[in-house]
Amino acid sequence: MMSDRAAVIRVEHLSKSFGGVQALQDVQLAIFAGEVHALLGENGAGKSTLIKILTGVHQPDSGTLVLDGRPIRLGSTSEAQAHGIAAIYQEPSLFPDLDIAENILVGRQPTRAGAVDWKQMYGEARGLLARLGLTLDPRTKARELSVAQQQLVEIARALAINAKVLIMDEPTSSLTLREVADLFALVRQLRAAGTAVVFISHRLEELFALADRVTTLRDGAYVGTRAMANVTSEELIRMMVGRSLGELFPKQAVPTGDVVLEVDGLGVAGSFADVSFQLHCGEILGMAGLIGAGRTNVARALFGTEPATSGTIRLDGRTVTIRNPDSALALGIGYVPEDRKEHGLVLEMSIGSNITLPVLGKFARWGWLNSRREHQTAEAAAQRLEVKMTTVDQQAGQLSGGNQQKVVLAKWLEAAPRVLILDEPTRGIDVGTKAAVHRLMGTLAAQGMAILMISSELPEVLGMSDHILVMREGRITGRFSRAAATQEGIMAAATGA
């Protein structure tokens, strides 16, 4: 059996927490030479933390790493590389201003008599590129390469350190089908040569095509390891999401009213197409799917930051065109983006100014602000949302993530839009604040607001939504009513399994 083989790298009882958040809890993993080992889990399940520990970026709080039967400590990425562990991260880690050869051999350029030996370097690089079947000129600057080529250069970098373990974090997410096929051929070649490959992907069909075994994580804990040959996609999905829902998501039963927003055949060239749905007064419509499925693009189209190129949007039965956020706001559409630091809050401004920002006009007369009234309104809103702060004059950037999210919501509460789009409203905030945000969403719906909620957390989608849409690769691939929705059903529609 496989388990009799000696693992190249073995991880035991690994735990890691970041500022009170337990990212990994007693996780185990064993990877053999010459296998492709898939690492599977929902967003936030702990995959990234695990690979960052394997590559020496983070150090574990407890647990052991065993390489070739000997326990090791990895204090830095260079130590991991010295042990033959290389990684290709989601974010490209090339140097755009340096050429291919130097990108491959960075930090260990060949030298002769203390001087970098460029001739030798180009020779080595050419050899490594040839092993990958590439005919690129090693003098080409990395910035001139396509994404796929950049990834191949990173693989060449792994070859250059004779990597025993190669970790690939969602390498296919930005590749075309053709490029994915080429990449897979290459991974199989590495496997045949005895490299242990750890492969992370959300696309189950890729894992079935490529992986030998799969280890699943959920909420930072180890769920199980299976041979890919005798596991079904249903079983994998159950391993990924199988948890009880609990009473964390108190969606109040609100009688839904008339259709507020109706979207028909909406599309943005190159990102999503043919999206149709209706959103009613008092309804929470959940939008599930994997990262990159196009859900945020739909939201951006509805808010006018990335205007739709096809389809129609009707508000209260009237066809409208939304070209920019101004027109969306005028029509009563509000949007809370996923990245609140980047798009949702002005961190340097006070809490109060943030809250009143979209409705400043209310407090102005002849261009002058009535700051007392502005202050009072902000104060009232912040208190209603139980924002933990000293005063509304405090800088928004000083608040915790959960409280920042409350301020963003307070801002829209004041604007009172007809339609509110929430993109990952509770990402990265603690359980208690999460419940407060969910309560607030329920209240807003009860007041008649129509809410479109994008969420990658299935329990949240299932617990909060009246109806659920599932998107995959820019299309709607599933529609569920609250009663009919199951985690397995949604996951199947999201992954295409």
Add this chain to the structure above:
Amino acid sequence: MIATTTPARPRGRLVQAVVRFREAGIILFIVVLSALVSLRSPAFLTAANFNNILLNIAILVIVALAQMMVIITRGIDLSVGSMIGLTAMMVSFTVVALPGLPFPLAVVLGMTLGAALGGFNGLLVARGGVPPIIATLGTLSIYRGLIFLYSGGTWINAYEMPPGFRDIAKGTPLGVPNLILCALIVAGAVYYFLSYTRTGRDIYAVGSNPDAARLAGIAKERIIFRVFLISGLLCGLAGVLWASRFEAAQTNTAMGFELQTVAAPVVGGVNIFGGSGSVLSVILGAFLLGMINNALTLIGISPFWQLAVQGLLILLAVLTDSVIARRLQGFAGRRSR
């Protein structure tokens, strides 16, 4: 295999070589400007005038090369003028007080002093986490203040200098003024350092992608400390040369010089946001600045206009360069992404 799925290779190797040769634009600008100026002033295109320009830019080249290294790491060193002034003052006082001091020792003294000042900048940025522009803005004032404290507001004049001190810069033992020789040696050394040492390559890596540099095991802080240290070292050398060339050390020596040391690399095509830059770019940039200065005087443009025209020409040079770069890239075929 995969290489075939991406855009075809650019049309000609020659065109490609020109595109990669980032200095093409600035050279063209220098040639055109020279031609125009020589039409107005026959004295411009003479060996004597050329020598004059080189003498005028030698110190600028040395310090601008140091500045370029800091810029490559995404930093900036605004304290170079004050470091030059302070070393010039301290070395001048020393040689006046100790007339028997061998001049090579004076040079070593200046460079040691400069390295200490630059090292302090490096500590502030690399260890203290102070942004380079803020850290060196602070030391710009501190070091300038130290000049006043050290000299008590007095200065050293030519007649006080020991005989022969001026030869450090102006002597011609090898047929070429030492000043120009110094600049050439520094340029060669910096070229070798940046192209052929691991530290030199790491300077580019840190500037090009700091996060990736960390993942590749490059100690970013150490690299940043070193570029500031080198900047100080070269400013120390520049300080001695300055004192020797002008046979004086004043409280306002090299005041405002930092602007030129930033302008030279930028005009030469060094990316102000870091990651790239070459010795040749800096030399060309400094040469263009020196040439513009020289030409404006020769043509007889009123000193009242000189600064404005100088700024205008600098902007024009940078614009020409970026337009040419863009045109050539368009010609060389679609840029792959």
